Amino acid sequence: MSRLNIVRFTSRSPDIAWTPVTDHLLLILRSNGAPHSIRLQASRCLDDILLIVPRSLGSSDEDKRKVQQLMLEVLGRQIAPDPVAGNTATVVEIRKMGLETLLQILQSAGHTLLVGWELIFEMLGSACDPLVNIPVSAQHSVASSPKASPRAGKNLSLASISIPDKGSAILVRIAFQSLTLVCDSLSTLSPEHLRLCISTIGQFGRQADTNISLTAAGSLLWGVSDSIQTRRANTEEEDTYNSLWMLLLLEMLGLCTDVRFEVRTGAIHTLSRTLQLYGATLSYETWDECLWKVLLPLLDSITEAMAEAPASTFTSSESATALGMIPESGQAWDESKTLALQSIGSIFGDFLKEKIIHLESFDKVWDAFLDHVQKSFMFDSPASCTAALRCLERALKTLQGSAKDSPEKVKTVCGRTWTVCNDMGQLVLTKNKPMRPNQADSGGKVPSFDQESLLAYVDTLQALRALDKESLQTEWDLDRLSRLLAIFK
Numbered sequence: 008m009s010r011l012n013i014v015r016f017t018s019r020s021p022d023i024a025w026t027p028v029t030d031h032l033l034l035i036l037r038s039n040g041a042p043h044s045i046r047l048q049a050s051r052c053l054d055d056i057l058l059i060v061p062r063s064l065g066s067s068d069e070d071k072r073k074v075q076q077l078m079l080e081v082l083g084r085q086i087a088p089d090p091v092a093g094n095t096a097t098v099v100e101i102r103k104m105g106l107e108t109l110l111q112i113l114q115s116a117g118h119t120l121l122v123g124w125e126l127i128f129e130m131l132g133s134a135c136d137p138l139v140n141i142p143v144s145a146q147h148s149v150a151s152s153p154k155a156s157p158r159a160g161k162n163l164s165l166a167s168i169s170i171p172d173k174g175s176a177i178l179v180r181i182a183f184q185s186l187t188l189v190c191d192s193l194s195t196l197s198p199e200h201l202r203l204c205i206s207t208i209g210q211f212g213r214q215a216d217t218n219i220s221l222t223a224a225g226s227l228l229w230g231v232s233d234s235i236q237t238r239r240a241n242t243e244e245e246d247t248y249n250s251l252w253m254l255l256l257l258e259m260l261g262l263c264t265d266v267r268f269e270v271r272t273g274a275i276h277t278l279s280r281t282l283q284l285y286g287a288t289l290s291y292e293t294w295d296e297c298l299w300k301v302l303l304p305l306l307d308s309i310t311e312a313m314a315e316a317p318a319s320t321f322t323s324s325e326s327a328t329a330l331g332m333i334p335e336s337g338q339a340w341d342e343s344k345t346l347a348l349q350s351i352g353s354i355f356g357d358f359l360k361e362k363i364i365h366l367e368s369f370d371k372v373w374d375a376f377l378d379h380v381q382k383s384f385m386f387d388s389p390a391s392c393t394a395a396l397r398c399l400e401r402a403l404k405t406l407q408g409s410a411k412d413s414p415e416k417v418k419t420v421c422g423r424t425w426t427v428c429n430d431m432g433q434l435v436l437t438k439n440k441p442m443r444p445n446q447a448d449s450g451g452k453v454p455s456f457d458q459e460s461l462l463a464y465v466d467t468l469q470a471l472r473a474l475d476k477e478s479l480q481t482e483w484d485l486d487r488l489s490r491l492l493a494i495f496k
Contacts (some may be wrong), residue, residue, distance in 0.1 A: 013056070013059045017060060017063070017074045017077070018070070033049075043096075054104055057082055057108055061112055083130050086102050086134070087130075087133055094174045099178065103177060106178060106181040106182050110184055110185045113188045114188065124200040128204065130182075132206075135213075176216060179214050179216060179219065182211075183223075187222075190231065193230065194234065201234070201251055202254060208223050209261060211227075212274075217267060220270045224259070224277060229277050229281065235248050235252050249293050252293075253296055256297065257301065259274050260305055264308040264312060275305075279350035282297065286354065294362050294363060295368055298363070298366075302354070303379075305351075306379045310382065312340045341387065341390065341391050342390070344394075348397075349397075352394075355405060356402070359406060373419070373423065377424060380395045380398065381430065384431045389456065389457040392460040396463035397463050400466050403470040404470050404473075410478040421474055432494035436493065468491065
């Protein structure tokens, strides 16, 4: 069809030519009773028409909007899954041709699109495996600060990453190319379209292809974060972009508890880097949300996964290995918790004194943080135990110099931290760490203290004593010093 004909084809009322022709082609390519070759020919004919349309639009924005909407609606019907036939070879080939057409449209005319981004993100998301397309609202229990559920960041089920068939994997790869192209032009997207973009990236981050998941969890979400913060600084719609940024962090949180070690490691790094880079620009309200909806739930989720992790994540190790999904044990989750604690230690070191201590819910935040440190000391491996203590030590050192500005809060920190350190010291004295319930059932060994963890404990107590002396302007009393010496001995 020539350019002149396509202009005549699209300039008239859709009921005259566009709808009858496209509906007929869609009917053929969707007909399960039609021969394979005929269905592919109809699909190819439809795609040829759709590829000419962007180059043959009228001059007015109104005409462009009308034709672009018609074009994307038809393409969406071609790409949509077939609920009856499923992913047969013919259906996969037709959807593949449609996704390739979408990619070519975005490459050649993406910058000219005035409408249809909702349809585009719907098409891209439809390529993902529906077994793992869990929306962020279903993954996280988003509660208000001190009342937030301790299991708010519950990790995905170990069975939720399925081994896809070859056809599905092809569709995901082609669609992801289009998503990457869209993320190169984030400045053209409205806040609502950015919301759809974030959700779509999260869907691809949960797909079986580890390389795609790593790219989604790393570079794409990072790029969206940078775009949101840049636009937030240059607009009066700060609340809108704060909401978008929290949605972005929740998507990162979902990937931080992915069943694959590489994916969650990349997501934890991205989450930490994002908060460290932009934390100084965040309001106290946003920091409160970050702590209760993201950082503390991250530790909750990983701790829960450590307790529930089976000996192997996948039943088909050959298929999993072929996809880069290595079966994991609790040790891999332990390494992820160590990384999460190190990241939170860095965040506390940067923002505890300037931002976090000034929150109304700070006392509850500190109690929740101490609870994680104590449980890690009691139950986790020496590496995670050491990371938790170093995180606490860094927080205590960061608070030095805050006694004048926040005397009551520093006093509360010192009192509650000593209570926890005293309880942990009892384990050191008795050399009797408890066993997790799942360890007793599986015959697992109780983790012991090592030189690094005990040294970290001593350094934490020294940091606590220095902060408390600064707050009280006096030395600890004799009973506490005697207890301290007994533990050290």
